[in-house]
Amino acid sequence: MSKEIPHLLFESKSSEIKGIEIITLENLESKKDIFDHLPERAHQLEFYQLAFYTNGKTEHLVDFVWHTVESNAIIYVSKGQVNAFKFNKGVKGYLLLFTEEYFKNQLANIPQNTAIRLLTPQLFSPKVQVPEASNILTYIQLFFNEFYKVSENFNKKHIIDSLFNIIFSKLEEIKKNQTDYIKESEKFKLFLSFQTFLKNDFVFNKNADYYAEKLNITYKHLNVVCKEIINKTAKQYIDEFVILEAKRNLINSSIKSTELAYLMGFEESTNFVKYFKKHTGFTPNTFKNNNI
Template sequence: MNTIPNIAFQSTKDATDIEFLNLSELFSRIDDAPNHNPRLPHRLNFFALLIVTGGTGSHQVDLKKYPLMQGSVIKIAKGQVHAFLEELTYDGVLVAFTEEFVLKYFSRSSVDFITHLYNYHISEPLVDNCTFNDSFLKQIHQETTSNNTYAQKEIIAKIVELYLLRLERLSHGSQPPRHSKSHYALFIQFKNLVESRELNSRNVKDYAESMSMSAKHLNSIVRQFTLNTAKSFIDQYVILEIKRTIMSRRISLKEVAYQMGFDEVTNFTKFFKKHTGVSPRQYKASL
């Protein structure tokens, strides 16, 4: 059975959390050490921005084809499936950055505004007519080539964070929900319940009861917007909160486990490793 490959963040320049690549350089790297075909669907375990600086073409995200031209930006979230189509007939830059980069350097309020990072299921990946791409890339080039490296990573992060906020403002409200308003409202209610951690539960039934509907109906609504189950949505958010807590607070893993609603540390460890491939302790040590 064919499976969609998962592509990890890789760099040949010792970059550990963010990299800026001209598309010609990207494809040259793939040709030299191919581990997947970029023209076939593949899933990223990091975030990416495809910024088109010239020419025309198309790109596929979650099985949908998007036309590209100068000024187009494709936002690809961690976990999304995408593919380059045909021979490259456009120029551009791919900005690749990890979740750890977002959690470490972006403010929480910015992350809440930048929809595509963790709520890509309710926003379109394509933004057209972006007039500030050139200034963004110029700023990045100036900073990455500067001989003064004091606070360089922090400055780069803020440039990227500001760019993403401006990109979000450009696209905000331009594309209405793709499904019925009533189902969209219910999905947002579910999303807000999960993110508020008011129920402190990973059980779909608890959320369904709180929303006065069956678990089956809630699942069908969530699938419309995420192409996944309500359980998967809950688990992914819990993993995100665990990572945020480990990274931002100096408390023991045992305290993290209890804060996140786990009665036993062993269950917390199993849950985290199941979804990330590493234990909480290994994740903490890697930061």
């Protein structure tokens, strides 16, 4: 049996519209036994996914955390994140799937905060509860009907693109009144720069002082920025980032934890094991066995 978590690639069923797809959760569940993987087991996405639950109560896994969902809940999953479903009785909904290329082509038309949310998922809860009075479901159902309409295909791509943009604009309207809505600010720009440096250099340096120096600010200023944006210190964010990268690597390959330690920048494998256990409560091998 394979010891690797599946990487799901995007496969479009439409010959007319590339890079985007919509399916029902019921259809996914009914066909799960014919897939090379089980949707209920952890798998890493190579595309973006928006799951809209219309009926039932269940859980949805995003980056190793199970989120309780029920009617009118939406779960965002960005490219590269780990995803899994639980198909409880009565669960219904839609999955809107789209590639990075399609997403980039829509950047000029969708709200800026949608782009921020999808490009920096670590900053947000993946779950959004849609008010019952909202008409987002109407637009998603319309999207589904237009996507699978077999006649009158004239201008179909433009219609699909427009509905995609409306759906995300409607979602931003909802999120604007929620606590996790981020407004553009100089501190937010600084945080994004910090995140970029961290992605590039975390193997070589896990020290917050190093990143403050790269940003030409003080360690204290970096902490203020992180506290305001994510309510965590810079060091806490660095540790969370490193642990998530370690988790993804552990279940994405047959690599041993001793090898991964060196790839993650730890001089001694024992230090990596202690670091991982301190932040997760598990040794790397235990975590891997529990999640494959």
